[in-house]
Amino acid sequence: MMVTKGRFMTIVQSSAGFDLHEAPLWEYLATTSEPDSHHVRALLDKARDLGGLDLEDLVPLMAVEDPELLAELFATARFVKESIYGRRLVLFAPLYVSNRCSNECSYCAFRARNQEVVRRALSQEEIAEETRILIRDGHKRVLLVAGESHARDSLDYILESIATVYGVKEGPGEIRRVNVNIAPLTTEDFRRLKGAGIGTYQIFQETYHHDTYAQVHLGGRKTDYRWRVQAIDRAMTAGLDDCGLGVLFGLADWRFELLALMTHIRHLETTFGVGPHTISVPRLEPATGAPLAQQPPAPVDDRSFLKIVALLRLAVPYTGLIMSTRETAALRRETLALGVSQISAGSRTNPGGYTADRRDDMSQFSLGDHRSLDEVIQDITRLGYVPSFCTGCYRLGRTGADFMDLARPGDIKDHCDPNAASTFQEYLMDYATPATRAQGEQALDGFIAGMGDSAARYARTMVAKVRQGRRDVYR
Known part of the structure; x- marks a missing residue:
């Protein structure tokens, strides 16, 4: 085992993959005070070079509260975002195929013991119909999502579902790329997933704080922190070099989560030569039968949330930032200028939601933006952005390090x-x-x-x- 120690972080790297020693992060956060304006501006100048920021750089920037400095931080994030992504904005839709789940996550409507949600796994015919509706709306890429059922045949079901989505043709349209958000797999099963021709494999740690993780994950395979946090190591080892990370903000102190996320990213860069292709920034939202979601343990206000987006854009300038329809249309508009480069639109978060048009029935969480894809496009073009449904990089092999070699x-x-x-x-x-x-x-x-x-x-x-x-x- 190799232990790499920085001034404010410890990464433990073993044959199994990433692990986190969190004490140094808390120690540094405990000593943070209002940062010096000269230091802040020096860090913002560094970010404008588009080389990213170190973990140590983020802590003083997280502490910025002065309105003038905060405005400069946001302006720098906008500069970085537009320098790299211009006015391009990628759109997609989630496709929930199942809400069956073996885990007991106290913040999620899909939790195993929740009796308020009717369990459903779509048939392949139903998945095809959902796909046809998404195609008729104009979508070209979807994020396939399933509850984390650990049945023996669950991966076979996912692989069949991916093939079904790819097989649907509707008028002039088709889904050209399926990204996937499913339970952690073994390395061998990740190889099978790669063989299905997916784009990005996405998984959220939810929270990197060990005690909080144990408190909110009460049953199922998801109780194993290390099995989940090392999933990306296994995926990349299997050849899935386009992976997405995420934190569910609201479970633990967002400042700690941001430092832990960056520590994970640096581990991936050191071990595999490339970090995540995307980072998602969901906030905890109300969910049926999940009382914890009504009162987040560590709520994140709007200003702090905008700061999170801006800081991630400065820290990892070439990584896509994803904003879901959890947030309101107004807040989503603000995040576009600060760093978000991908958004979902016209979303449903329940199996069969597109077919039945049931916006909340059996949904994983409450939505803040209920607009159709066309309405979202009209809004963002009015703001000066151009929607992209591009999937060319996936199909031409520009993934992982090859993508970053062109992006940097x-x-x-x-x-x-x-x-x-x-x-x-x-x-x-x-x-x-x-x-x-x-x-x-x-x-x-x-x-x-x-x-x-x-x-x-x-x-x-x-x-x-x-x-x-x-x-x-x-x-």
């Missing part, structure tokens, strides 16, 4: 921006309402005009092909 020098824009343009043009022609199409065409023209010469040439050529009837044009 800024070369990925030459691929992602034209792909965003062509996929948005598809949406405007095939699915948009007349008002959204008119507004979107104007936004798309401005987006292409703002690209570099090479990317703009590709974008205009690709968009022209779409307008001539071609689909799935990407580079």
Whole structure:
């Protein structure tokens, strides 16, 4: 076993994978005071170089409360976000196929002993119908989600469900990439999951704080902290080099969670040469039959939540930040400028929710944004963003370290921006309402005009092909 000690952190790296010694993090947080403005501005200057921030850099920035310094922090996050992602914003939808679960998580409606939720695992025919509805809305990528059932055949069900989603064709559309959020697997089973052609494997630790983790996970395989926290090690060992992390903010002190998350990221970078492809930032929301969700143990107010998004953008500038429909439309708008690069839209969080249009029945948590995909697109284009349904990188092998090798020098824009343009043009022609199409065409023209010469040439050529009837044009 190798132990790597920094001034304020300890990473324990063994053959099993990541583990966390949290005492040094708490010790440093306990000694934090209002940071010096010169130090804060020096850190913000460092972030503007787009090289990210160290763990030690985050703690004084977390303590910023002065309105002027906080405004500068937010402005720096916006600079970093727009320097790397421009005005491009990736859209997707979750597809819940099952709410059967063997775990007892006190904050979740899917918990095993919750009698207020009707259990359901969709048949393959039902999954196909849900997929058709998402395609008719205009979606090209989905996040497949299932309760963490540990039945012997559960992975077979997931693999069959992925194949079903990929197999659905509806008019000119199809789902081109399935990302997955399911229970931790063995290394061998992760290899099977990779063989299904998924994009990103996503898993949330929920909380990195050991005591809190034990207090809120009361039964099932999920009680094993290390089995869960080392899932990404096993996934990457199996060849799944596009993985997503996340914290459920509201369970423990958000400052500790942020430092622990960054420690996990640095471990992945050191061990595998690449960190997570995405980071999700959900806050604890009310859930049927889950009293803890009504009163979060460590609630995160809106200003702190915006600070979390901004700090993550400064710390890991090339990692996608995901914002779900847990948050209200107004708050989601604010996060777009601070670092969020991917959002869900038109979401349902219950199995069969798209077919039945039951927004809350059997849902995992309450939604804050109930707007349709078209309404979200009209809103974000009004704000100057261009939606992207691109899946080109996955299908051309630009994942993991290969993606980051293009992202760090800024070369990925030459691929992602034209792909965003062509996929948005598809949406405007095939699915948009007349008002959204008119507004979107104007936004798309401005987006292409703002690209570099090479990317703009590709974008205009690709968009022209779409307008001539071609689909799935990407580079």
